[in-house]
Amino acid sequence: MKNTIKILFFFLLAANNLLNANNQITMPLPVFCRPDANVTLPAGTLVLLETSEVKYSDQVTVGTMFNFRVRTNVVAQGEVVISTGSLAVGRIKSIRTNTYNDPEEVTVELFYVQAVDGQMVPLNGNELTIRGQFANEGTKVEYATFMTSQVMNNIVIHI
Secondary structure (H helix, E strand, O other), X not given: XXXXXXXXXXXXXXXXXXXXOOOOOOOOOOOOOOOOOEEEEOOOOEEEEEEOOOEEHHHOOOOOEEEEEEOOOEEEOOEEEEOOOOEXXXXXXXXXXXXXXXXXXXXXXXEEEEOOOOOEEEEEEOOEEEEOOOOOOOOEEOOOOEEEEEEOOOEEEEO
């Protein structure tokens, strides 16, 4: 009984508000409006990345694509231009097979990272070389392996 009274009271209150609005629908104004802005992401800006998948050396070949994700926001001119968790793409550059004395090595390089406007920003960065732990064994690129890279060219990002 109490619930139906509450529902009825709420319905009457809502109807009263609609009648007092003089049949006009009003939308709240945004607190902060700005025109579309373009931000220049300078060449050499540091991008911190981590692997987002596991790859075993015996299951990949040279050229196999590899996914990364951005660890922290990249900011240019006070605006976030590459957000945390954005996709980055790399590939397996080389695989040095294991020998009796040496473990296997896998080298990964980065190509692009996705900006907030959707465009792919070219990267020029360090290569990641993963070396196996024991001689005569393969290796794997672990999930969340840290890697750094830099933006290759000045890029205009549309915010």
